[in-house]
Amino acid sequence: MADTVFPQARPVSAVRWWRGKRAGKIMHDVIVYTLLIVLSILFAFPFFWMLSSALKPEYQIFVWPPQWIPDPIMWSNFREALGNPLLPFHLFFRNTMIIEVAVLSGRLLSCTLVAYGFARLKAPGKEVLFTILLATLMLPAPVTMIPKFILFNKLGWVNTFLPLTVPAWFGEAYAIFLMRQFFMSIPRELEEAARIDGASTFQVIRYVIVPLSVPVLTVIAVLTFKDNWNDFMNPLIYLNDAKLYTLAVGLAFFNGQFDVQMNLLMAASVVVILPLVILFFIAQRAFVEGITLTGLKG
Amino acid sequence: MTTVATRLSPQGTQRRRTQARRETLLFYLCISPWLIGFLAFTAGPMIASLVLSFTRWDMLSPPEWVGVKNYVHMFTADPDFWQSLKVTAVYTVFSVPLRLLTALFLAILLNEATRGVGIFRTAFYLPSIVASAAAAVLWSWILNPKFGPVNGALRLLGIKGPSWFSDPRYALWGLVIMSTWGVGGEMLIFLAGLKSIPQQLYEAAEIDGAGRWVRFTRVTLPMLSPTIFFNFVMSMIGSFQTFDSAYVISTARAGTIGGPMNSTLFYMLHLYRNAFGWQKMGYASALAWVLFMIILVLVLLTLRSSALWVYYEAERKE
Numbered sequence: 001m002a003d004t005v006f007p008q009a010r011p012v013s014a015v016r017w018w019r020g021k022r023a024g025k026i027m028h029d030v031i032v033y034t035l036l037i038v039l040s041i042l043f044a045f046p047f048f049w050m051l052s053s054a055l056k057p058e059y060q061i062f063v064w065p066p067q068w069i070p071d072p073i074m075w076s077n078f079r080e081a082l083g084n085p086l087l088p089f090h091l092f093f094r095n096t097m098i099i100e101v102a103v104l105s106g107r108l109l110s111c112t113l114v115a116y117g118f119a120r121l122k123a124p125g126k127e128v129l130f131t132i133l134l135a136t137l138m139l140p141a142p143v144t145m146i147p148k149f150i151l152f153n154k155l156g157w158v159n160t161f162l163p164l165t166v167p168a169w170f171g172e173a174y175a176i177f178l179m180r181q182f183f184m185s186i187p188r189e190l191e192e193a194a195r196i197d198g199a200s201t202f203q204v205i206r207y208v209i210v211p212l213s214v215p216v217l218t219v220i221a222v223l224t225f226k227d228n229w230n231d232f233m234n235p236l237i238y239l240n241d242a243k244l245y246t247l248a249v250g251l252a253f254f255n256g257q258f259d260v261q262m263n264l265l266m267a268a269s270v271v272v273i274l275p276l277v278i279l280f281f282i283a284q285r286a287f288v289e290g291i292t293l294t295g296l297k298g
Numbered sequence: 299m300t301t302v303a304t305r306l307s308p309q310g311t312q313r314r315r316t317q318a319r320r321e322t323l324l325f326y327l328c329i330s331p332w333l334i335g336f337l338a339f340t341a342g343p344m345i346a347s348l349v350l351s352f353t354r355w356d357m358l359s360p361p362e363w364v365g366v367k368n369y370v371h372m373f374t375a376d377p378d379f380w381q382s383l384k385v386t387a388v389y390t391v392f393s394v395p396l397r398l399l400t401a402l403f404l405a406i407l408l409n410e411a412t413r414g415v416g417i418f419r420t421a422f423y424l425p426s427i428v429a430s431a432a433a434a435v436l437w438s439w440i441l442n443p444k445f446g447p448v449n450g451a452l453r454l455l456g457i458k459g460p461s462w463f464s465d466p467r468y469a470l471w472g473l474v475i476m477s478t479w480g481v482g483g484e485m486l487i488f489l490a491g492l493k494s495i496p497q498q499l500y501e502a503a504e505i506d507g508a509g510r511w512v513r514f515t516r517v518t519l520p521m522l523s524p525t526i527f528f529n530f531v532m533s534m535i536g537s538f539q540t541f542d543s544a545y546v547i548s549t550a551r552a553g554t555i556g557g558p559m560n561s562t563l564f565y566m567l568h569l570y571r572n573a574f575g576w577q578k579m580g581y582a583s584a585l586a587w588v589l590f591m592i593i594l595v596l597v598l599l600t601l602r603s604s605a606l607w608v609y610y611e612a613e614r615k616e
Contacts, residue, residue, distance in 0.1 A: 032410045039404065040421035046479065047424070049447055050436050062445050064453075110331040117328030121321055129329065136340055138597070140539055142566065143590040146350065146573055146583050147343035150357070170335025201324060230429035232542040237574060248431045255435045256550040262439060272432050280427055284420070287427070291483050292490040 050273075054078070054266040061262050074263070081264035082271065086257075089271065091243055092250035096229065099164050099246065103228050104221055106169035111220065112213075114171045115179030116205050120191075136173045149237060163238045164231075168224075175220045178293060182216040183209060219290040222283045229276055247272045351584035356577045368584035379585070381560050382568035385470060389564070390537040393474045397533055398526065401481040405488035406518075419489075426482030434546035437476040438463055463551040466561035473543060473562060484529045491525030492518070520609040527608045531600055538593050541566040565589055 053061060054077055056070040082089040118130055152163040186209060194208050210217070235246045245253060251272045254265060280287055326333070351368055355361035372379045404422050408415055425433070440446050441462040449459030460468040495518065503513045519526075544562045548555055555571050556563025569589070573582035 028410070029412075032407055036407050036411060036414075036418045039407070040418050043425055043479065044421050045447070046436055046440055049440060053439065064445070064450055066447065066450065110335075114329045114332040117325045121325035121328065122318070123322040123325035126325065129333070132336070133332065136336065138535070139340065139344075140535060140590055140593050142539060142569060142586045143347055144340055144343035145347075146579055146586060147346035148339060149573070150346075150579065151338075151343070153357070167335060167339050169331065170339065171332035173332075176332060201328075226427055230427075230431070232429065232431040232545075233570075236545075248429045251435055252431050252546045252550070255438070255546060262442075262445075265435065266439065269432055269435050273428050276427050276429075277424065280420075280424065287423075288419075288486060291486045 050266050050269055053263055054270045056263050058261060058263055077263050077267040078271065081267040084264075086242075087250060087254050087268075088243065089247070089250060089268065092245050092247045093271075095161070095244055096246045096248075099161050099235075100225060100228055102161065102165035103168040104224055106165065107172055107175060107224050108217060108221060110169050110171045111175040111179055112205060112210065112217075115176045115183055116201075116209060118176065119180045119183035120188075133173050133176060137177070145237075152238065158238055159240050159244065160238075161244070164234055172224075175224070178220060179213065179216055182213055186212050215286075215289075218283065218286045219293070222279065222286040223290045225279065226276060226287075347583040347586055350580050351587050353580040355579045357579055358577075361580065364580070368581045369588075371581070372584060372588065378560065378563060378568055382556070382563045382565045385556075385561070385563050386538055386540070386565040389470060389474060389540065390534060393477045394530065394533045394537050396474065396478050397481045397484060398529055400478050401484035401529065402488050402522075402526070404481070404485045405492055408485075408489055409492040419486075422485055423482035426480040428480070430480070430542040431546045433476060433480065434543040435550075437472070437479070437543075438547050438551055441472050441475075463547050463562075464558060466557075466559040469548075469551075469558060469561045473540075473547070476543060477537075477540075484533065487529055488522070488525060491522050495521040523608040524610060527600070527604050531597055534596060534600070535593055538589065538596075539566055540564050541570065545570070 052066075052068060052070060055073045055075070056067060056077075057072065057074050060067040060070060081087075118126065118133075148163070149158075152158055155162075157163050157166075190208055190212070191204050194204050199207065230248060231246070232248045232252065235249045236252075239245055239249065242250075242253065251268055254260065254268055350361065352363060352365055353361040354364050354368070408419055408422075411418065428436075441448055443449055443459065443461040443464065446459075446462075449462075452459040462472040463469050499517045499521065500513055503517050508516065541564065544564045544567055545555065548557045548562045548567070551558075555575070556567045565585075566589075569582050569585045572578045572585060
């Protein structure tokens with residue numbers, strides 16, 4: 001609409017205006033894409049450097065100009081890095097996965113239940129409790145860290161996975177908030193139909209709410225998996241025995257060893273980072289949506 | 299029906315009341331996991347750490363009440379407290395704006411592009427899913443003084459690159475650069491913000507003869523200000539709690555927590571060291587509460603200032 005009015009207002013310069021605009025558009029695209037390409041190479045470079053270093057024989061690590069493509073390609077670096085008896089990476093991987101499974105199941109189950117309560121049920125005190133829930137989103141973790149450690153220490157849970165997994169069974173504010181928003185958008189009629197057929201609240205959640213909420217549950221599952229995979233401070237505090245380390249702590253431990261071989265360290269880094277990268281490519285939408293939703297709540 | 303209902307109304311209200319009571323019970327049953335968790339893992343520990351902050355406790359002998367001594371010690375007799383505060387503040391002052399500008403710039407580029415956006419977005423986002431501990435391992439190799447590609451590139455330009463994580467003058471800047479690599483999350487949030495700006499505003503501005511720069515400063519920035527505000531607050535909260543990367547790099551490259559020469563002694567490292575290295579649980583709790591208060595004040599100040607620079611459409615409509 002506006003475009004048809006504008007040229008009429010200045011008929012003489014209309015053609016030149018249009019041509020100028022077109023040239024400007026090409027210029028604009030050239031600049032935008034040049035910057036995008038240069039910057040994306042810059043952002044991807046550390047990944048490339050890691051992979052390249054991981055596949056080099058050790059002497060090629062220390063040459064300049066760098067040997068960009070390793071020759072020969074040392075796949076055996078992975079075996080060597082992961083086979084070190086002091087750094088049982090197969091155990092680190094197993095430990096991380098055990099914690100992941102326990103945290104994911106606990107968080108999804110507990111948060112679904114809590115979010116349903118906040119989304120659907122009426123009760124005195126609900127508004128206040130929900131405000132408190134939102135307030136805890138902003139609470140910095142350090143302020144509760146020490147008493148939590150003391151509590152878990154008293155329970156004899158230090159050096160077990162329990163301090164890392166049990167809290168997940170008691171809900172998490174951000175996941176509850178996201179689920180509640182989603183549940184509220186599900187039409188009540190669906191639920192009422194199930195109730196007339198005699199479904200209990202828990203059956204309603206199980207057979208009506210959960211199947212309709214797969215998108216939000218996926219987002220929460222993926223982000224929980226990522227945060228847990230990357231968690232460093234909690235496993236560092238609670239796990240003392242190297243056999244119980246997670247991948248992130250195990251890698252840092254490897255990094256801290258005297259006289260560490262860089263190609264092997266990078267091979268181990270690839271092993272720690274790769275599963276998340278694969279997960280990202282499988283569940284790209286869930287990642288992007290999850291992060292975007294974080295921002296929209298602000 | 300209606301007549302029956304009116305006749306039975308006392309019993310009707312009775313039933314409704316039972317119904318409401320049952321719903322209340324059900325609500326509390328549903329939220330009980332969170333409520334118990336909140337009391338056991340958030341509210342309880344918060345109060346406990348406040349109480350602990352007035353004690354001296356090594357977890358072996360019973361805690362000893364010392365009043366405000368921990369706080370007095372912190373401010374008057376612990377130079378490492380001031381050093382950690384300084385490191386954290388310097389890092390925040392430089393890394394938060396750098397992160398936000400980078401994220402915003404990348405988001406604008408992606409928003410301007412028409413084709414291949416997915417590939418570029420992935421390239422920019424992917425670093426942010428890497429664990430900060432793993433990123434620290436990777437970056438200490440990239441910033442390796444002799445064999446790292448960064449110093450190698452600097453050498454090509456005839457500049458002698460610094461020893462980064464082994465040099466107290468540069469270690470913190472290495473961490474600032476590294477943190478800029480992981481701005482993918484903020485970038486996605488900015489991108490979503492940019493996409494939600496109504497196109498008509500740009501069209502209207504263009505008709506009024508506004509160029510690119512004016513459209514950016516008069517349309518994009520004001521419309522994006524709530525997103526900038528959100529990213530700024532979250533980034534600042536995160537920055538004050540920096541731990542993983544500094545711990546991994548300083549313990550491996552300098553051999554001590556916060557090294558070399560306390561140049562990367564972040565607040566959280568000092569707290570961690572007091573609590574889990576030296577078993578000073580009372581003093582560490584005091585440190586935790588001071589950190590909490592600092593963050594709270596900064597967030598409140600930002601919130602207060604937001605009236606000046608954050609534009610909310612909903613307010614305008616009133």
